Amino acid sequence: MLKVKSNYKNKYKTNLTCRACGLAEETQIHIMQECTKLHQNDTNKVTQEMIFSENTTQLSQTAQRIQTTMNLLETFSKPSGVPLQSDRRALTPSVTGGMALPEAQRSPGTTQQPGTSAP
Numbered sequence: 113m114l115k116v117k118s119n120y121k122n123k124y125k126t127n128l129t130c131r132a133c134g135l136a137e138e139t140q141i142h143i144m145q146e147c148t149k150l151h152q153n154d155t156n157k158v159t160q161e162m163i164f165s166e167n168t169t170q171l172s173q174t175a176q177r178i179q180t181t182m183n184l185l186e187t188f189s190k191p192s193g194v195p196l197q198s199d200r201r202a203l204t205p206s207v208t209g210g211m212a213l214p215e216a217q218r219s220p221g222t223t224q225q226p227g228t229s230a231p
């Protein structure tokens with residue numbers, strides 16, 4: 113069981129809308145495969161076949177993808193009253209034309225390049 117809203121219908125009785133895109137019900141399938149906010153490419157998509165695979169290497173990769181996706185989903189959760197950086201982005205979609213990029217995809221930590229150190 114994943115921590116998606118459809119698995120917690122008692123907790124989220126009134127609003128099952130996806131925390132990331134706000135366009136669909138936050139089901140396991142949606143979170144793992146369908147959500148366009150969580151999956152801007154296929155890199156972290158998880159299919160049912162992958163979840164029920166008996167290949168342990170595959171399963172470990174699947175677990176990693178799920179973890180990555182759930183972490184990303186958490187960044188869309190908005191604790192009320194706490195102005196997070198991600199909140200500011202979400203409140204000003206016009207700045208980016210509605211394309212709010214997840215933090216992970218614009219990590220500034222790539223400026224240091226190994227191999228270019230002093231001789």
Ligand SMILES: [Zn+2]
Pocket residue numbers: 130131132133134135136142146147148149150
């Ligand atoms: Zn979604």
